[in-house]
Amino acid sequence: MTTESLDPAADSRRGFLNAALGFFGTIAVVGVIYPVGLYLWPRREKRPEGGARSMKIPLAEVPIGDAKFIRFFNKPTVIIRPNEQELVALSAVCTHLGCIVKWNDANSELHCPCHGGVFDTKGAVIGGPPPSPLESYSTTVEDGYIVIEEA
Ligand code: FES
Structure with a gap:
């Protein structure tokens, strides 16, 4: 049928x-x-052949004793010049729960507004709940520019 x-x-x-x-x-x-x-x-983000990604920022944009927040390949990043000789680039993402840290001019520290995490100018934890230091990037100065590179 x-x-x-x-x-x-x-x-x-x-x-x-x-x-x-x-x-x-x-x-x-x-x-x-x-x-x-x-x-x-x-x-995975594509990287140029054979190397780490880098970015240039004019050195004059980060005065000595101050910090500048940028986006380093879409990652919140802070560049700090504690003095004439030092230059540091750190992830601005708190290692506790991922809030964006803020620069505290008064005592040259990075403070996390969410749960009170405190980091020094090298990204080390000096207070609060963050379990590890901020991720750091390598920096060099070339021809008046800060060159930030993924480690
Ligand atoms: S997210 Fe920064 S201290 Fe909790």
Whole structure:
């Protein structure tokens, strides 16, 4: 016994609905799997061949005894010049729960506004709950520019 319909219009509608259901079902499945996949296996940022990424900032933009906040390849970063000889570039992301630290001019420290974490000008923890120092980047001065490089 066959299940063929005697109505060709009904077969046509059924075929169309099956195709539409398959199409939208596929989109729904891909729409769920793709973001979940990105979450589980995030894309790696591309780096230029054979080296660490670097960025230049005019030295004059960071006065001695002060700090400047920048985005170093989209990462919040602070450059600090504690004195004439020292130059430090640190991640500005607190190692406790990820808040952005703020420069405290009065005592030359980095303070985390969220839970009171305190870091010195080298990124070491000197108070509060952060479990580890701030990530640091290497810095050099070339032709009046600070060159920051990923370690
Ligand atoms: S996030 Fe900085 S101290 Fe908690």
